[in-house]
Amino acid sequence: MRILAFILVAASGLSLSAPAAAQQEPPYWASIDEPEARMRTGPSTEYPTMWIYKREKLPVKVLARYKSWRKVEDHEGTQGWMHARLLSASRSGLVLATSGKPVAMRALPDANAKVIWLAEPGVVGSLTLCEKSWCLFDVTGRQGYINITDVWGDEPLK
Numbered sequence: 001m002r003i004l005a006f007i008l009v010a011a012s013g014l015s016l017s018a019p020a021a022a023q024q025e026p027p028y029w030a031s032i033d034e035p036e037a038r039m040r041t042g043p044s045t046e047y048p049t050m051w052i053y054k055r056e057k058l059p060v061k062v063l064a065r066y067k068s069w070r071k072v073e074d075h076e077g078t079q080g081w082m083h084a085r086l087l088s089a090s091r092s093g094l095v096l097a098t099s100g101k102p103v104a105m106r107a108l109p110d111a112n113a114k115v116i117w118l119a120e121p122g123v124v125g126s127l128t129l130c131e132k133s134w135c136l137f138d139v140t141g142r143q144g145y146i147n148i149t150d151v152w153g154d155e156p157l158k
Contacts, residue, residue, distance in 0.1 A: 024089065026065060029153060030072070032058045033088035039080035043069030050080045057092045057124050059153030075152040090126065093137060093151035097121030103151075105144025109134030117144045127154055 032053055039051040043066040053074075063079065064071035070087060073079045075094050095103050102118035109131065117139075119125070125139035135154055137146040148154045 024062070026062045026070075028062050029091055030060055030062050030070070030087040031090050031092040031153075032056055032060065032082075032086060033090075034086050037082055037086040039072065039074075039078070039082055041080060043067065043071070043081045047081065051078065055124060057088075057090070057126070059092045059094055059124070060087070062087070091128065091153065092124055093127045093135065093146070093153035095119045095121050095123045095125075095146075096150055096152055098150070103146060105137055105139075105142070105146050107144065109136075109145040111147070113145070115144075117142050119146065127151070130154055 032055065035054065035056050037053045038049045039053065040047040041050055051074075058074070060072040060074055060082075062070045062072055066081075068084045069081050070084055071079060072082050072087075075096075098121075100121065102120050104115045105117035105119055106113040107116050108114075119137070119139060123139055125137045127135045127137060129136040130148065133148050134145045135148055135151070136143060137151065
């Protein structure tokens, strides 16, 4: 009886400690939580690797769930499967290369506010405090407001 009680407690602890990104219902935003993450053609290590991502905090859209696997889409539209332990619920954004020029990070969420940093296309940072068309964007401690049209990782999902 003690062994059964221990197994039940251990099992419930495992489900509580699963990453928040692993417990949400798709679609939702997540980010890669490891220095290296494999995208596979199907939901198992038996499927071949399509891509190896080496960008921790890179945002991805989670489109579907199958057991401990998540079907994800990257900023280029590539879709494949990643194990849930590779993902985090932390919101991040990727600066888009629409103009090919650096994007302004401003002191306030206003197009006329002072530019305090410039973010090159491809830069990844944390997104918080998103309202209207602005988010607070943090790149290794350098913070500023960025227009959401300049980042991938914050569009509303349905």
